Amino acid sequence: MRLYTFQHSPNPLKVRLALAELALDCEMVEINLFKGEHRSDEFKEVNPHQKVPVLQEEGLILRESNAILTHLGRTRHSELWPLESRWEALASQWLFFESFSLSVHCGRIWWTDVVAKAIGRPGANEALLADAVEELERSLDVLESHLSTRQFLLGKSISLPDFSVGVTVAMLRETRLDSADRWPNVIAYRERLRSRPSWTQAGGDKIHQFG
Structure with missing residues (x-):
């Protein structure tokens, strides 16, 4: 599992918090928005919208923080996400x-x-x-x-x-x-x-x- 993130940006923080609470191992790839790294051709292949966070897991690519939270909740069967x-x-x-x-x-x-x-x-x-x-x-x-x-x-x-x-x-x-x-x-x-x-x-x- 890999997360493209930026330490000063709120939306990636939502996902990093979830990963920490769920105690999940995840490779963190820092994309410095202030330096324009999100506009690179390499990152555009990851996310054409040129935004973070992006979560990659077993061929799945999710590019919206709340979609990532929902995915983590539904797949990890944790008390942090209700299944009822x-x-x-x-x-x-x-x-x-x-x-x-x-x-x-x-x-x-x-x-x-x-x-x-x-x-x-x-x-x-x-x-x-x-x-x-x-x-x-x-x-x-x-x-x-x-x-x-x-x-x-x-x-x-x-x-x-x-x-x-x-x-x-x-x-x-x-x-x-x-x-x-x-x-x-x-x-x-x-x-x-x-x-x-x-x-x-x-x-x-x-x-x-x-x-």
């Missing part, structure tokens, strides 16, 4: 929530408030940022309410969807939306994820470390 249909549907729903309600908007805020400042590049334009803030406030309110009665997305125990939603929420640390006053349950949830050994093993804090 009702709970599997709920797990999938949270992966869709991350993809459509959090990911793009968090990315714009994270890039502007964290990455661009650190590496000297321009952030997103103000209109896009205003839209991202508005959408995220709504989505974070939903997540805040959900987490008021449970530690993790599916209850008391962590599951693979937490690595998707949790990493994306963690992108907002040290940004304009990092508010423990408005979203205390979300912040506590983020810190539960960051306190796990797998977070350190996967290099979780590197999504805020540049230079």
Whole structure:
């Protein structure tokens, strides 16, 4: 099994966390996005979309982080992925929530408030940022309410969807939306994820470390 990754990018981190929690051996191939290595002809053969992560396993190539999480859950028969249909549907729903309600908007805020400042590049334009803030406030309110009665997305125990939603929420640390006053349950949830050994093993804090 081989994972094409980049240590500073959130989407590959989701997969590295899952691999760490599942204790799976995997060859890591670092693709430096800042140096443009994802645009090389060699990598285009791996992923024509020129993005990471990419997981290769026994002839299967998966190029989307949430698809990789689903694959790992369904094939490893771990407690991290529910196999009962009702709970599997709920797990999938949270992966869709991350993809459509959090990911793009968090990315714009994270890039502007964290990455661009650190590496000297321009952030997103103000209109896009205003839209991202508005959408995220709504989505974070939903997540805040959900987490008021449970530690993790599916209850008391962590599951693979937490690595998707949790990493994306963690992108907002040290940004304009990092508010423990408005979203205390979300912040506590983020810190539960960051306190796990797998977070350190996967290099979780590197999504805020540049230079």
